[in-house]
Amino acid sequence: MWGVHAWLMTLAVAALAAMPIVTGGTYYAYLGIIVCIYSIVAIGLNILTGYAGQFSLGHAAFMAMGAYTSAILTKALVAIPFFAQTGLHIWLGIVCGTMVAALSGVILAVPALRVRGPYLAMVTIAFGWVIWKILQEWVSVTGGDLGISSIPKPQIGALRLETQAFYYVVLALFLATLALQQRLIGSQFGMRIRAVKHSEIAVASVGIDVYRLKVIVFVISAAFAGFGGTLFAHQQNYISPDNFQFFSSVFFLLAVLFGGAGTMLGPVIGAGVLILLPEMLHDFDKYRLIVYACLILITLYYLPKGVMGLVLRPGKQRSAPDQPAPRSADAIAALPAITGAELQIENISRAFGGLVALSGVSFGVAGGSIHALIGPNGAGKTTLINIVSGTYEADNGCIRIDGTETGIDSMHAAARQGIVRTFQTLKLFGDMSVIEHVIIGMARRSRSGLWDAFINSRRARAEAVQQLREARELLRLLGIAHLEQVPATALAYGHRRLVEIARALAVRPRILLLDEPAAGLVAEEIRALAEVIRKLKNIGMTILLVEHHMELVLSVSDRITVLDHGAVIADGSPSDIRRDERVIAAYLGPSHAAA
């Protein structure tokens, strides 16, 4: 299978290389260059939109930043004989243009990525608009609406590259960009990027600073677009604000969606088709927008994975194998002994609008114990878990770990202090595989970063092997090792719960918060869950369990705290709680309390 794939790729590259010679003239070579350049920009957008799930309708602006920077710089430098002879100004322009685009990416990303959805779309539109306006208004630098002409042509050494020769340079750079995308997305860093698309909260829960991650992705994406822009400037020898209008940004997003967002070749196919198709059909100009619009709607409607969705056989979808692998008793090796921390909750209050969810809640969770938190619906249990795990901040009160105040203000901060949670309503990473979920959980302990991903360093490879081994152990511990390659969406409900727990365990928490882990499980699965919880206690982990399933609670807990209407009404051993009248009243109504 892989052989066929490699063959096809080689064939495609050979065909692309032979194209200008076969066709002759400059027309096809020129179209080839434009497709390659637009593909580079679209690949950048694909990383952001396709993989990380963040829409941008302002990518033409980053392309403009690259193009204008390189154009202005090289035009100034070409007058110096040294540069004119060596051609270094072109490469300097490309590097600087890419960097300026990346920098403007930072400037936009910092405010923009605080918001999502339509807000993010608007911010990127606004940015594109502002840049476009500046290009028009700052006449002394940008040439205003008439743009910059006589931009130096690309050259290697003293050799000027005409259209055909430049085609090969751009083709090589385009293939390199494609390879870079593959590396990035295939890396551990890439897994985190893909996870963000499905659940930002879950990514934060394993200790990753999602905001920072998104900013980095945005900057990478902007750099790709800027890089494409620099090539564009030197190819065209002329640029004007016309090239970088709102519609160009729409074009790139359309290319990504049409080709297949979140696929390696999707943006390339999208850009290729959308550029070449109108060239071939000359007679539909009057209906151009209608054709575009219908293309968008049909793609979105019938091809959620774009054209690539048709090519990538759905048969490749891995489904769960029938035979479960045996649960391994010694798999606990995956989790070395942990000194579970002591958790102190002091006088926590929280209100939403006028509604008081928690008022002055205090209790302690002993290190290395299993502590259950129970109470009727609306008692404030989930709110409390949310506060402890950093999802919300408390109005007042404080949380101590081993006696020191934590000052947790975000989920990733909580995870970094050793507090990790699971979610009552499952938050898995869409169609990512089970093993990927676990590996993402290890992000905090990962030492290889973005750069390792790009160069595929030895450190990154060694770490990947190590993480894979550890992740498999963890899956064996939970009895889902046979599902390691199955996409989360294809899992049975009970297995999904276990994947959540596996992901949380991969962080190696000192305090594990389980938010209704038994919800939706059948009796046998609950028994297995109880066994896992006990094992975790045995290695020393502190566990705070929020649960409705009383049998589970009573069988595993060392201590139980009962909440009702946002206040603690009882706190004691399981046998105490079983007899507590206020608890019975709260659960079953006052009439039962007397009985």
Added chain:
Amino acid sequence: MSRTTPLLRLAAAVAVASLGAIGSAHSQEPIKLGFAGALSGPASFVGTEIKRGAEIAIDEINAKGGVKGRKLVLISRDDEHNPVKTVAQYRELVERERVVGMVGASNSASMLAVAPIVNDTLKVPVICPATDATEITENDAKKQGRENYVFRVGMYGTGQANFMVDTMVKRFGHQKVGLLNWTGGWGVTGRGELQRRLKEHGLTPVADETFDNADTDMTPQIIKLKNAGAESILNYALVRENTFVVKTKEKLSDNTPYVSAWGIAGPAFWKAAGTSAEGVLTSTTVTIDGPQSPERMVFINEYRKRHNEDMSAAVFAVGAYDAVYLFKAAMERDGVEPNQIRAGLENIPEFKGLVKQFKRPVFTRDRHNAVTEEDMIMTRWTNGKLLEVKFDSKGPFVEIDATTRKYIDKATMKLM
């Protein structure tokens, strides 16, 4: 200059040889002219007028036997107002369709993108009926003394700004000139040109205002101009923006003379602005209102017959019509190869065109703009008609019909 690989040279040689082989068969093939411009989107009126004007000329020529016994055809492409596409289509039309001449494009940015490729690679003559950016014809090839393939029969930037300023300052005697320009499109460039020309007269604009695409109410700008005591207001913008300007002026009962570049020199402006447009001046090369020559009347009627409407921008249609006839003249003089046509264009001694009857060479090696400042005309919107403003000893006037002259009040542009 440029080095080509042996392989490419071989390919070129093969191509040339094969062309030569079938060359004789080609002599009865039609001669192809090309056009790549906006035929869709908001600017499509420009492209559509050029295409229609050129088509009428070609059909006329073909009806009379064509050029050297060969028919002419026009191959047009929609560049969607996108310079990237214009460049691609120029390459396609020249290399694959083998057109021998191009009738420009519809926006300056496209022509600026195309010009270096035309001169360096494609080497096919281009005559632009629209696109007024000065650098289109004053390009690198010209500056470096190489052969310049780009010609123009329309307005050109520097010349038009000079003409507008000179007319108002010298002929109307206005020393306090205000500017009000569009911040998009050619408004920015136009504004720069107007500022330059005023400076050459030793003047500075008394107020220098701008407006935007989205502006529907120009109140702040008009009041500022009025407060600054502007005697006339000079403008670069298109129909919709100027409609809002004249409507705002009417709302504020402002009578300051308003002079605009050729963006509103077509009936579309009157249709949009109605009587609010009365008295607005426009510089242009052609108006099809008022008394017309018989040749023009033939063209105007033919256009009306074909499309069942009046021209929305006569300058472009008329310019494209003349461009085709200029190609014909050059081809008949010097031959039908692109370089022969280019040389021919520089040597046409005189030319009876619809834009103007040129009693001098239309182009020379150094001057690729057919229309010079002396050929431009100032026109006044008068009761739905764009009438040429002429001058005699009693001052500026317009001819309402063959017998009626109405003089213009220089301070308000009202008819007396």
Added chain:
Amino acid sequence: MYFFLQIALSGIATGAIYGLIAVGYSLTFMTTKALNFALGMWVMLGGMLTYSLNVQYGIHPLIVLPVVTVALFLLGLVAERFSVYPFLRAGSDVWVMSTLAVGFLLIDLAEIIWGRNPTPVPPFLGKEPVYFGPVSILPQQLLIIAAACVTFIGLDFFYRRTLLGKAFRAVAHSGEVSSLMGINTRRVEAMSYAVAAALAGIAGFLVVPLTLAEPQLGTVLGLKAFAIAIIAGLAAPRGILVCGLFYGAFEGLVSGYLYTGIRDILGFTIMILALYLRPEGIFGRQQVERA
């Protein structure tokens, strides 16, 4: 002082247009957390229909208004079914592109039906300006400011007193709960798009005599209105109207005292910063995401 008052008043009149359009975004955002990205094109459609009926067929504006409203309401229902509902159900964000696609479709259809040249629609109340001292304003502008005021009051009435409005609020609060309460959530969501389209149509009806009837009529207006809705907060319809008026005045004052060329640069930059400081908008309340 005259200068200040005149440009501020003109600015407010423009701002009222923005505000009227911008309210439409919030209607659907509240019920579905999605919106019609191309609302400006719907404004255009309202304007073009007004042009056809009023200018081409000579129908009185008072009859044109209900016809346009109903037509856009129905078209809105249809568009929602095909360009929003399938994607909402799939839980994806691509409605950004699909609604935009419908917008492109409308522009191209309008170009084919009505042509591209801008044509005027006579103001409903004549074109003689009304004077307040030296300050002048067109009657049509007054009409739009009045419409904005009516909408401001009407929104409150709609959300608190009418059955549909209450249903909108219930769905906005929690789709699950309201469907438990017997509200047909699906119908309410579709209705919110239809109402938004109808409002856009009314805005188009009111605006077209001030602008020109042309296919590009709504593009920039819609975009600016969207910016305003975002600044104010999509969940605060009345805040959006207020914000619209202020933004209009801001634009006028920047043009008057600074320079038009930097107006949008300034405006949009402020918008980006405002979102950074208040991600839910100036008038928006912080949304609590249930974990």
